[in-house]
Amino acid sequence: MKITKNKNTGTERELAENEEELYLKANKKQEEIKILMRKSYYSLINILKKYLDLKEEYYSIIALWIIGTYFHDNFQSFPYLFFNAMRGSGKSRALRLICCLSKNGNVMASPTEAVLFRVQGTLGIDEFEGVAGKDKNAIRELLNGAYKKGIKIFRMKKKKVLGQEELVAEEFEPYRPIVMANIYGMDEVLGDRCLTLILEKSNDAMKTRLIEDFETNEEVNEVKVYLKECSLCSVVMSKNIYRDWNNYIIDRYKTTLTTLHTYNTYTTQTTQQLELFNKISNTGIIGRNLELFLPIFFLGSLISEEIFDGILKSALEITTERKHEEEIESIDVMVYDFISREDSRLEYHSIKDLVNSFRNFSN
Numbered sequence: 001m002k003i004t005k006n007k008n009t010g011t012e013r014e015l016a017e018n019e020e021e022l023y024l025k026a027n028k029k030q031e032e033i034k035i036l037m038r039k040s041y042y043s044l045i046n047i048l049k050k051y052l053d054l055k056e057e058y059y060s061i062i063a064l065w066i067i068g069t070y071f072h073d074n075f076q077s078f079p080y081l082f083f084n085a086m087r088g089s090g091k092s093r094a095l096r097l098i099c100c101l102s103k104n105g106n107v108m109a110s111p112t113e114a115v116l117f118r119v120q121g122t123l124g125i126d127e128f129e130g131v132a133g134k135d136k137n138a139i140r141e142l143l144n145g146a147y148k149k150g151i152k153i154f155r156m157k158k159k160k161v162l163g164q165e166e167l168v169a170e171e172f173e174p175y176r177p178i179v180m181a182n183i184y185g186m187d188e189v190l191g192d193r194c195l196t197l198i199l200e201k202s203n204d205a206m207k208t209r210l211i212e213d214f215e216t217n218e219e220v221n222e223v224k225v226y227l228k229e230c231s232l233c234s235v236v237m238s239k240n241i242y243r244d245w246n247n248y249i250i251d252r253y254k255t256t257l258t259t260l261h262t263y264n265t266y267t268t269q270t271t272q273q274l275e276l277f278n279k280i281s282n283t284g285i286i287g288r289n290l291e292l293f294l295p296i297f298f299l300g301s302l303i304s305e306e307i308f309d310g311i312l313k314s315a316l317e318i319t320t321e322r323k324h325e326e327e328i329e330s331i332d333v334m335v336y337d338f339i340s341r342e343d344s345r346l347e348y349h350s351i352k353d354l355v356n357s358f359r360n361f362s363n
Contacts, residue, residue, distance in 0.1 A: 151175065
């Protein structure tokens, strides 16, 4: 009796083995890149601590932000980094070092509108004191949208068509990593797009005497090579991370008329991803603050659980402080509004009557 081999079964087995081999190789490559990212992160921390005297929690935020510039296109939005600093606190040094470490970074003192949407890479804006001025309206409008992917800018340009000069629309996307510094702070709208860090004058004699040899520093150049290698590997940052997050949120808060309570139907997320999303959700950070911090959270989770937990704590402190400032500003505005509506005639009003009137007005 002649025994024949089932060709289809053999082919299917070979395909399955090939798929498994590719899967194992991809996992191995991903782990190798994650190890390289961790090495890059700690190298960045060492470099930042060598040249800059900052609050301890700032080093991690800045290091993850720098790493994020190499994965910028993977995110739907990316926060601006803003240093609010007194004169002589080292803000210019901080900008130059961060831009040197970031992907295609350049520092400019007074960038024009054209620069913001025609030049690519990380942009550092130093001495940005006149951001609130009327002559900066166009730049401010661009900055208000350049933190988010998909926002388009159109400008008219003269072009010859069939021998005749016509105006045609040119399309630009200003989305890019931006780090800024000034003394007097940002306006409310632009400030909402920033992770704001406060710089104070350093008393560290060694750091204030170090010369800025960033371009020739071997450790700086080495970490940039590592980060570039990481950014070229597509397995590091999941392209579906935002889809997975939205599915998680929908499943977590979905309700039906019969159950009338939240329920979880997680089917696509891994246990590790669920734990990550649960921790982020449990911070209570929402809205634009969540939008700004998500890239930093995702990157922190790739480094280590300890770094991720630390960045969650820092983000919660920053957003809580920002919320408190917004509440104070809202009360101030409400007081001004209340006074402006009062009768302008000079009459005596008791404190008790004014307090009661304001309470009724605010409610």
